[in-house]
Every structure is written in structure tokens, then in C-alpha cells.
Amino acid sequence: MSASYEKTDGFNRRAFLKGSGAVAAAASLHQQASEVSAADSKEVVSGSKKITLNVNGEDVSVEVEPRTTLLEALRYQLDLTGAKPVSMDGSSGASTVLINGKPKMASTTLAIACRRKEITTVEGLGTDIPKAFVEADAQQCGFCTPGFVVAVSAFLDKNPDASNDEIRNGLNGNICRCGTYSNVIDAVTNVVKGG
Numbered sequence: 001m002s003a004s005y006e007k008t009d010g011f012n013r014r015a016f017l018k019g020s021g022a023v024a025a026a027a028s029l030h031q032q033a034s035e036v037s038a039a040d041s042k043e044v045v046s047g048s049k050k051i052t053l054n055v056n057g058e059d060v061s062v063e064v065e066p067r068t069t070l071l072e073a074l075r076y077q078l079d080l081t082g083a084k085p086v087s088m089d090g091s092s093g094a095s096t097v098l099i100n101g102k103p104k105m106a107s108t109t110l111a112i113a114c115r116r117k118e119i120t121t122v123e124g125l126g127t128d129i130p131k132a133f134v135e136a137d138a139q140q141c142g143f144c145t146p147g148f149v150v151a152v153s154a155f156l157d158k159n160p161d162a163s164n165d166e167i168r169n170g171l172n173g174n175i176c177r178c179g180t181y182s183n184v185i186d187a188v189t190n191v192v193k194g195g
Helices: 013-041 070-076 126-136 145-158 165-171 182-192
Strands: 048-057 059-062 094-097 103-106 116-121
Touching: 013 182, 059 070, 070 165, 126 145, 126 182, 145 165, 145 182
Parallel strands: 048 116
Antiparallel strands: 048 059, 094 103, 094 116
16 A cells, blocks of 8 residues: 555655655754854843933933833933832832833833833823822822823723723722722723713
8 A cells, every 4th residue: 555655756755754854954953053143142231231211202311230120210310200119020000101102010121121112101191190180089198199190091092981890990900008999990980081
């Protein structure tokens, strides 16, 4: 039976598979060698380095080490103290900023990774959401408020007609230790209703 599958013109399936396997192996080895060569040629960054960040529509220079977080660069070099160092793992949401329009935790984002990206902090947002927070008494100590305001801004950009349940689900990454959640929902609902 196997003889019936073998062709007599010098080309057969078994030879084709052996040849294509060898080509694939050679291509894989070449790719691995290229990756090792590229890794060897990359410069290892150490010490401080001056970089440019686009923050609130302006290009600004900061001096960072590879481990410098965006939160540290914003607070300690640019005096933008809205984002707060409540939890360095980002679980509180207090360090929320917008990076290319998406909410991210500045405490867990490296500053050097933010080059050529648009960063918006609470200081760069309009006044309608902060005003709604004040009118609804949606803050007590105020430490979480900037993170909430940025998160609300990002949420409402995607969900301008959100319901109360959608608002609750959309803001579940931000924690208020004072427990003013119902007032936060009221503030966001007022913004949705245009109040």
C-alpha cells in the first residue's frame, strides 16, 4: 500500500515533508540568532536620563531612572500632585491618569514607557466633573477624589448616557476610604443628566 503512494518521478510526499521540516528549522534558528544579536546590541539603560513627556497638552522634560514611576515624575518634578500615592500597586485608583485617553495607574506605570504618549492628569481636565463632586458633597478627606474625577471623565467619554448600575460597575476600580460612594454616584448622575 505504501508503494502506491510513492511517485516514481523523484518527488514524493515523504521527501517533501523532510525538506520543508529542514527549511522551517533553519528559519527558526536564523530568527533566534537575529533576536540574540538584537538583544546584544540594545543599550542597557542605567542611571538617570532626560526624557520628554506630553502632559496636559504640553511637552515637558523630566529626569528619570528606569524604575521611576509616572506618579513620581508627575508629583516630584512637575508639581502635579492630583494623582496620589495611596497604594503603590494601583488598587485604590487614587493615582489614576489618562494615557492616550485610557485610565491607567500612574503608580504602576514607568515614566520612561510614557514617551510619545498623551498624558492627562486631573489638573488638565475641565471643571464640570470636579464641580459636580463639590455640589454632591462627593468627598470627605478628598484624597481619592482626583482619581475618581479622572476615572469618571474616562468612563463618561465612553458612556455619556450611563445608568446608575453602569456607573457603579464602571467605577469599581476606585476606592473611597471615607465611604462617599452614594454621593459619587449622585455627582456622576448629575453630570450625565447635564446638571
